Amino acid sequence: MDGNSRRREVTIAWVLLGFSVLYLVGSLRLEIGTTRNPGPGFFPIVMGVLLTVCTGIYGVRVIRKRTEAEKPAPAAAGKNYRALVAIIGSGISYPLILGTLKFVVSTFVVTFMMLYLMKSRRPFPCLLLALAMALASFMIFSRLLGVGLPMGPIEIFLFNLGG
DSSP states (O other): OOHHHHHHHHHHHHHHHHHHHHHHHHHTTSOOBOSSSBOTTHHHHHHHHHHHHHHHHHHHHHHHOOOTTTSOOOOOOOOOHHHHHHHHHHHHHHHHHHHHHHHHHHHHHHHHHHHHHHTOOOHHHHHHHHHHHHHHHHIIIIIISOOOOOOOHHHHHHHHHTO
């Protein structure tokens, strides 16, 4: 990496971190509320904290990155454009299948496809992780946050499971 592109990347990291901190500080003026009854500032504050942490980690990684001369030669890695197109297609198809398959099944299917295509070619771990993510996101959004989601028999059973 030459000096100009490294300097540009460090500058971008600082700008992103500054934006994240500014967003977090701006959201602190809103009423927070509680997890049961979140106020208008609850989600912006949570997002601001997550955004600041992520951009902070990115900034540290950029600053600590070694120069090209210090790095070992990278292994040749082919780009999987079919997987990229399939992942984008999965994301686009998600809202289209959401009404038919309802929340849990459509989230499971799309998450499984993305996980399977991204890296791992072992289907069983992808299957378990996709199932856990679909169930956890349903419980968080429907039970904890009270978001109205497309409900089918599975969702009604899960919703009533918590009491």
